[in-house]
Amino acid sequence: MGSGEDAGHRGRATPQAQSVRLARKTQSLDILYAVATSLSQPGDLEQLLAGFLDTLVELIDARAASVRLATGDGNTRLIASRGLAPEVVERDRLMPGGRCPCGWVAAEGGIRIQAGTAHCAALLGAPMLERDCAEFVVAPVQYQNRILGVYNLFLDRPLAAMGEDMPDLLVSVGRLLGLAIEKSRLESEARHLAVMEERNIIGNELHDSLAQSLIGMRLQLKMLGESLGRKDFGAAQYEVRGLRRAMTRANADLRDLLTNYRLKIDDSGLAQKVANLVERFGRETGIAVYFQNDCRELALSRMQEIQVYFIIQEALTNIRKHSGARNVRIMLNNEEDLYTVLIEDDGVGMGSIEESGDGDHAGLAIMRERTERLPGQIVIESEPGEGTRIVLIFNAPPAGGAAEARR
Numbered sequence: 001m002g003s004g005e006d007a008g009h010r011g012r013a014t015p016q017a018q019s020v021r022l023a024r025k026t027q028s029l030d031i032l033y034a035v036a037t038s039l040s041q042p043g044d045l046e047q048l049l050a051g052f053l054d055t056l057v058e059l060i061d062a063r064a065a066s067v068r069l070a071t072g073d074g075n076t077r078l079i080a081s082r083g084l085a086p087e088v089v090e091r092d093r094l095m096p097g098g099r100c101p102c103g104w105v106a107a108e109g110g111i112r113i114q115a116g117t118a119h120c121a122a123l124l125g126a127p128m129l130e131r132d133c134a135e136f137v138v139a140p141v142q143y144q145n146r147i148l149g150v151y152n153l154f155l156d157r158p159l160a161a162m163g164e165d166m167p168d169l170l171v172s173v174g175r176l177l178g179l180a181i182e183k184s185r186l187e188s189e190a191r192h193l194a195v196m197e198e199r200n201i202i203g204n205e206l207h208d209s210l211a212q213s214l215i216g217m218r219l220q221l222k223m224l225g226e227s228l229g230r231k232d233f234g235a236a237q238y239e240v241r242g243l244r245r246a247m248t249r250a251n252a253d254l255r256d257l258l259t260n261y262r263l264k265i266d267d268s269g270l271a272q273k274v275a276n277l278v279e280r281f282g283r284e285t286g287i288a289v290y291f292q293n294d295c296r297e298l299a300l301s302r303m304q305e306i307q308v309y310f311i312i313q314e315a316l317t318n319i320r321k322h323s324g325a326r327n328v329r330i331m332l333n334n335e336e337d338l339y340t341v342l343i344e345d346d347g348v349g350m351g352s353i354e355e356s357g358d359g360d361h362a363g364l365a366i367m368r369e370r371t372e373r374l375p376g377q378i379v380i381e382s383e384p385g386e387g388t389r390i391v392l393i394f395n396a397p398p399a400g401g402a403a404e405a406r407r
């Protein structure tokens with residue numbers, strides 16, 4: 001702040017004047033340091049602003065203070081205050097931008113100082129303070145070159161009496177506050193995104209476990225009803241056994257989700273897991289499934305095994321539900337660390353792919369999300385009457401990565 005001018009001053013200043021200046025500089029640094037400390041405390045925005053205002057009121061010896069943020073439509077909104085009566089806070093919540101110093105500073109920056117708060121009282125229709133203050137100071141809250149809002153100080157003695165560098169200091173304080181507000185906003189946005197992502201994953205896991213099981217059980221129940229209708233008790237017993245197994249699996253999936261919020265697959269390896277899935281699928285649907293694993297070694301991470309397994313499972317569930325296919329072919333192969341998974345059926349094919357991703361048709365969208373997590377690429381080819389073919393391509397993790405793993 002004006003170092004050349006300082007040097008000039010120093011040339012003429014008496015020792016007393018010099019020590020006053022030094023004391024003020026130290027005071028400014030103390031204020032900045034205390035404000036920075038108050039803003040670096042953990043907590044949400046409300047706690048952050050409360051700490052900031054308490055510190056400021058004490059250090060600047062203000063009767064009251066407040067923070068207003070620009071609303072984006074030209075107005076400012078009061079978000080925190082100290083020393084203002086509750087009814088004033090209520091009236092003062094939203095202020096029209098172009099008609100008061102807060103709005104002007106929020107639009108143009110700079111520091112504005114006015115004698116007392118008569119101007120605000122006229123807008124509010126009531127006095128701001130029981131006994132008016134000497135000066136009402138408005139300073140910008142800035143983040144980089146954006147003005148996020150303003151903060152106000154209600155002072156009993158003029159700002160100038162506290163030293164000539166006070167305006168610069170208040171601008172610096174406003175920048176610290178702006179940085180803290182922006183950081184808090186980004187953190188809460190990141191938290192919100194993490195929650196949404198987690199909800200989405202749990203939704204996907206539910207779709208690929210309990211929702212799948214219920215679909216399977218509904219079909220088995222239908223077959224049980226038909227067997228009983230025919231009085232074919234042998235077939236009925238067979239369906240009941242299948243239903244019991246399906247319920248045990250659904251229960252295990254539910255337990256996984258309750259404890260880990262994720263589905264697990266056992267340690268038997270992807271090829272064995274797919275072979276079991278295929279065997280069960282064939283048994284329950286009567287559809288002929290041909291499964292060929294041409295991978296010499298399936299060196300996938302645990303996370304990749306899970307994604308591939310559930311992609312194949314959803315493809316099979318779709319075949320069961322929608323295709324009317326008689327034959328299904330599943331092939332796994334790799335060229336070094338580039339893996340390909342093919343799942344094709346000779347069913348009715350998809351007309352136009354109804355891939356809404358809503359609760360009713362989520363399967364294909366979840367397959368794509370799982371593919372992204374691999375990461376890999378998925379191609380779905382289908383024509384009406386021509387069956388459906390899904391090709392999934394992805395890279396295995398670099399050497400040693402396969403050991404990485406449990407989510």
Ligand SMILES: Nc1ncnc2c1ncn2[C@@H]1O[C@H](COP(=O)(O)OP(=O)(O)OP(=O)(O)O)[C@@H](O)[C@H]1O
Binds near residue numbers: 321322
């Ligand atoms: N193998 C297939 N053969 C014929 N049509 C299919 C096949 N796979 C998907 N479809 C069509 O694509 C649509 C979307 O499939 P998707 O898996 O996204 O939803 P869904 O199976 O209807 O419902 P969800 O998977 O949420 O239980 C299906 O409704 C179906 O019309």
Ligand SMILES: [Mg+2]
Binds near residue numbers: 314318363
């Ligand atoms: Mg589906």
